[in-house]
Amino acid sequence: MKYLSEYRDPALAQALVRRIRRTATRTWCLMEVCGGQTHTIVKQGLNEVLDGAVEMIHGPGCPVCVTPLEQIDRALALAADPRVIFTSFGDMLRVPGSECDLFAIRARGGQVRIVYSPLDALELARQNPDKEVVFFAVGFETTAPANAMAVWRARELGVRNFSVLVSHVTVPPAITAIMEDPDNRVQGFLAAGHVCTVMGWEEYIPLAERYRVPIVVTGFEPLDILEGIWMAVRQLEEGRHEVENQYVRSVKREGNRAAQALVERVFRVVDRTWRGVGTIPASGLGLRDEFAAFDAEKKFDLLHITATEPAECRAGDVLKGRLKPFECPAFGARCTPSTPLGAPMVSSEGACAAYYNFGRFHEAATQEATP
Amino acid sequence: MCLGIPGRIVSMRRDEGGLYNGVVDFGGVRRDVCLAYVAGEVSVGDYVIVHVGFAISKVDEAEALRTFEVLREMSQLDELEWMAQLADGADAVRAREVAP
Numbered sequence: 001m002k003y004l005s006e007y008r009d010p011a012l013a014q015a016l017v018r019r020i021r022r023t024a025t026r027t028w029c030l031m032e033v034c035g036g037q038t039h040t041i042v043k044q045g046l047n048e049v050l051d052g053a054v055e056m057i058h059g060p061g062c063p064v065c066v067t068p069l070e071q072i073d074r075a076l077a078l079a080a081d082p083r084v085i086f087t088s089f090g091d092m093l094r095v096p097g098s099e100c101d102l103f104a105i106r107a108r109g110g111q112v113r114i115v116y117s118p119l120d121a122l123e124l125a126r127q128n129p130d131k132e133v134v135f136f137a138v139g140f141e142t143t144a145p146a147n148a149m150a151v152w153r154a155r156e157l158g159v160r161n162f163s164v165l166v167s168h169v170t171v172p173p174a175i176t177a178i179m180e181d182p183d184n185r186v187q188g189f190l191a192a193g194h195v196c197t198v199m200g201w202e203e204y205i206p207l208a209e210r211y212r213v214p215i216v217v218t219g220f221e222p223l224d225i226l227e228g229i230w231m232a233v234r235q236l237e238e239g240r241h242e243v244e245n246q247y248v249r250s251v252k253r254e255g256n257r258a259a260q261a262l263v264e265r266v267f268r269v270v271d272r273t274w275r276g277v278g279t280i281p282a283s284g285l286g287l288r289d290e291f292a293a294f295d296a297e298k299k300f301d302l303l304h305i306t307a308t309e310p311a312e313c314r315a316g317d318v319l320k321g322r323l324k325p326f327e328c329p330a331f332g333a334r335c336t337p338s339t340p341l342g343a344p345m346v347s348s349e350g351a352c353a354a355y356y357n358f359g360r361f362h363e364a365a366t367q368e369a370t371p
Numbered sequence: 372m373c374l375g376i377p378g379r380i381v382s383m384r385r386d387e388g389g390l391y392n393g394v395v396d397f398g399g400v401r402r403d404v405c406l407a408y409v410a411g412e413v414s415v416g417d418y419v420i421v422h423v424g425f426a427i428s429k430v431d432e433a434e435a436l437r438t439f440e441v442l443r444e445m446s447q448l449d450e451l452e453w454m455a456q457l458a459d460g461a462d463a464v465r466a467r468e469v470a471p
């Protein structure tokens with residue numbers, strides 16, 4: 001496929017790996033923020049071929065993984081309500097809530113539908129005027145324009161039986177939280193290419209300055225990631241800390257202004273809790289008051305539902321890069337993709353699931369064991 | 372979930388509400404895609420990055436080629452260096468053989 005398969009060329013990948021290894025005079029700790037990149041890195045074994053030059057810490061950039069438990073519980077309550085058709089992207093269905101997941105609710109007769117786009121959920125609402133259709137609006141800045149459009153259109157078309165359960169998070173506050181953590185080991189970031197496609201990269205400049213950390217906007221294919229790593233390593237070796245753009249074929253400095261404008265119209269910045277991490281100030285988006293009629297939290301009075309996360313899951317340590325997934329005592333034993341204890345085992349973009357699915361933990365474990 | 376996939380615009384139209392939509396081809400699989408956020412920059416035949424049913428950018432083909440050229444050159448350069456190293460290595464071996 002054009003603009004996809006070319007960026008998987010193994011010979012070029014090897015050349016980049018050699019470059020990185022030759023450039024690095026020590027092991028640099030880099031974090032890829034986005035779960036899509038985690039998936040590629042673990043699948044292709046990039047962390048192993050770069051061993052000794054670069055250690056990749058897998059960041060909190062999987063929206064499925066960081067959606068807080070209480071928001072999942074609210075989704076479950078809605079899905080169990082006979083008046084409601086609950087709609088969601090497919091990867092949210094297996095995320096464990098306090099008692100079960102959306103699949104289980106569906107098996108018990110709840111109306112849960114997987115949609116490809118939030119506009120499909122809106123269409124479903126128009127076709128089912130006697131039902132309340134709720135869409136689970138999760139995601140980073142990449143997904144916010146789509147969800148903003150669904151809400152905007154619902155108001156324009158006067159669709160009253162449509163609402164969204166919002167759990168939007170944003171990347172820059174997460175980078176701040178990681179850099180402010182006293183145990184932080186991250187020395188450079190690969191910023192998520194599709195988040196920056198929407199938002200541009202200007203908001204990363206003050207972060208690179210303040211924390212003296214290179215930030216490279218990076219795409220998702222193996223060659224993109226390797227080139228992004230190489231650019232970050234070069235900066236570190238040269239003592240620079242700048243924002244650079246590897247993913248030029250999609251990302252413009254100013255991002256997608258039309259998308260930003262609608263996101264700004266529909267959403268406002270709010271504090272958000274990240275599953276496993278805790279509350280990060282001003283780290284998410286919620287609906288503006290003028291769209292309250294489309295806010296499922298208000299429409300269905302869900303705010304009394306709260307939850308505390310189980311202690312056994314070490315997702316917080318994994319997402320902060322303090323623990324490799326295979327170092328979690330539950331990994332692969334009590335916790336597997338079919339019986340996940342925590343969200344990072346659910347999504348194929350979650351760090352725990354990525355290690356489990358690609359069997360990397362064996363090699364990684366032996367590597368860790370040898371001094 | 373944050374997947375964004377490049378595809379080629381096959382057709383474009385405006386829906387009842389005046390929103391730009393289109394059909395995008397992803398290596399043979401075709402889907403309806405909302406083009407509202409790239410309207411004005413794209414036409415049929417262009418490549419766009421699509422995320423959850425929305426085009427979020429037009430693929431800059433010139434930049435895509437350029438990135439690729441840089442990588443290719445780098446790899447060729449590497450190969451030359453590699454061969455040079457091999458040649459050096461061969462000299463070294465010969466030198467050792469000659470040395471008493």
Ligand code: SF4
Nearest residue numbers: 313314328335342352
């Ligand atoms: S392996 Fe399972 S229990 Fe352990 S951190 Fe990952 S998701 Fe949580």
